[in-house]
Amino acid sequence: MKIEHIAIWTNNLEILKDFYKKYFNIEVGRKYRNEKTKFESYFLSFNGECRLEIMQIPSIQNSKNNILKQYVGLNHFAIAVGSKSKVISITQILHNDGYNIISEPRKTGDGYFESVILDPDGNRVEIIL
Incomplete structure (x- = not known):
């Protein structure tokens, strides 16, 4: 068994995709878009191993957590x-x-x-x- 992918929400899909492509030389899959829900996502591949899915939808809220503190969860x-x-x-x-x-x-x-x-x-x- 292995972790196949991890998914994270974003309000800046293209910015986040470009960040990982620029600094980590990842392979970007084709953009998925659901016209009904306005959900969009990319799969970012790291040498064919574990992938990172970045996802965006208009209703997603920004985290209220302090990014410099630790919390339960990922x-x-x-x-x-x-x-x-x-x-x-x-x-x-x-x-x-x-x-x-x-x-x-x-x-x-x-x-x-x-x-x-x-x-x-x-x-x-x-x-x-």
Whole structure:
């Protein structure tokens, strides 16, 4: 068994798609749109493995949670970029482009080399080796 995909809501479908495509070189599936409900989504593929589904519908509300605090529920997802130098360089590029860096590249107590950033919607993303 494996996780096939994780889905997240957004109010900025194209911005979020472009973010993951630009910084993580993902493959973008075709846009799905339900004309009746105005639901739209993309599947973003990471080398044919687990996919991220980003979804938008006019009635979705913004989260009222403080993005810098921890809450019960999904905390983050991690994207493996293949090397320590890529973790560092992608994090630096994101910083230079004005994105929030929660944790600079470092080796964690459990042995991961990672940074933690916020995507344009405030979702926590670990960038790992």
